[in-house]
Amino acid sequence: MENSKIKPPLKGRVGLYSIGHPHYWNQFEGLHDRMIHYGKFIENRLSEYAEVHNFGMVDEESKAYQAGEWFNQQNVDILFCHASTYAMSASHLPIAQICKRPVVVLNLQPALQMNYAKTTTGEWLAHCVACCVPEISNAFRRARIPFHVVSGLLGLEKTPEISVANEVTYHHPDAIEAWKEIEEWAKAATVTRTLQYGxxxxxxxxxxxxxxxxxxxxxxxxxxxxxxxxxxxxxxxxxxxxxxxxxxxxxxxxxxxxxxx
Structure with missing residues (x-):
């Protein structure tokens, strides 16, 4: 029997979900799919460091209850809340109340700046990531839910066809620094899981x-x-x-x- 030098670590389990406002989807064509695309990008990047369980879009309370139960079933170590556009805090607060894990709020702007000459309301909503983060922070703090906010750029390598702004930001320091911090949180989850089963x-x-x-x-x-x-x-x-x-x-x-x- 071959013995390895050290027992391989267990990958941390990350619960990922995106948040948004349900009334936007019918008003602004393509916005929902665009938010899902951003969430999938985050899932793929996170998969380099952890085992990712992506629930998808949570835009109303009923989905929040489902997501909380689902994350418990997956036995996740940490939750990542992707603030994709504005979202009411009441529509997703139950997730962290049901799945009692630390939360990392991802405040990641798709572009360095908007194309103001061509921006529409739907385009603006795809870039107003930060507008709901203070509301989320207030709700989590008052609910005594441990959380941390990572702010920076999303870090896409290609601009989506629907966008009128330049969203190629993978090389920008604000994207690099944000993903370095995200990697550290994912690896912390790996340490937690490895210790727990040691x-x-x-x-x-x-x-x-x-x-x-x-x-x-x-x-x-x-x-x-x-x-x-x-x-x-x-x-x-x-x-x-x-x-x-x-x-x-x-x-x-x-x-x-x-x-x-």
Whole structure:
């Protein structure tokens, strides 16, 4: 049996959803599909760092309840709220109330600036991402939901045909910095999940009186989800005689490969 040097980490599970206003879709042709396209772009980028579960557009309370339950079923570690256009906070607040996970609000502008000479109301709505973020922040804070806002540019490599602005921003510092921050949140979810499903063996005890060395196993399990297996010397003595020379050599080689000696 081949032993890897280190147990591979479990990918963090991200719950992604976009928010919008239901009355916009019939008034402004193509706006809904455009918002979905932006959400799909975010899903594909996030997939580089995490396992992504994208619910899609949430534009009314009934969908928010469905999304919250669905994210619980997927056992996600963190929620990403994509502010695609203006959305009423009441239409999506239940998601984070049902799926009690930290929320990262994505305040990502599609373009560096609008084409004011050609902008229509529908075009403006595709770019008014930030207008609902203060409302979202207020609702989350009053509901005591932990959240963080990532602001910057979306980072598209190609401008959608429907747009009258230049949306190619992948090279802009504000897009690069925003996605760096998003990557860090996704990787934090990976750390959380890996710890939660990890196991640690503890053998013996520290030298008496060294208070900085003592461990509270209850708090380790409570804070990280990590399982601590307490090993006894007497049990180890029972197992030791059954270990073969080949197994000893294999384990020594594994230690030598892993550590710089």
């Amino acid at each position: 196991r640690m063996g503890f053998l013996g005890h520290t030298y008496p009186g060294m208070l900085d060395m003592y461990s509270d196993f209850t708090m380790i399990e409570a804070q990280t989800g990590l399982h601590v297996e307490i090993l006894e010397m007497c049990d180890l003595m029972k197992i030791l005689p059954s270990v073969t020379e080949a197994e000893k050599k294999e384990k020594l080689k594994q230690v030598e490969d892993f550590f710089v000696i």
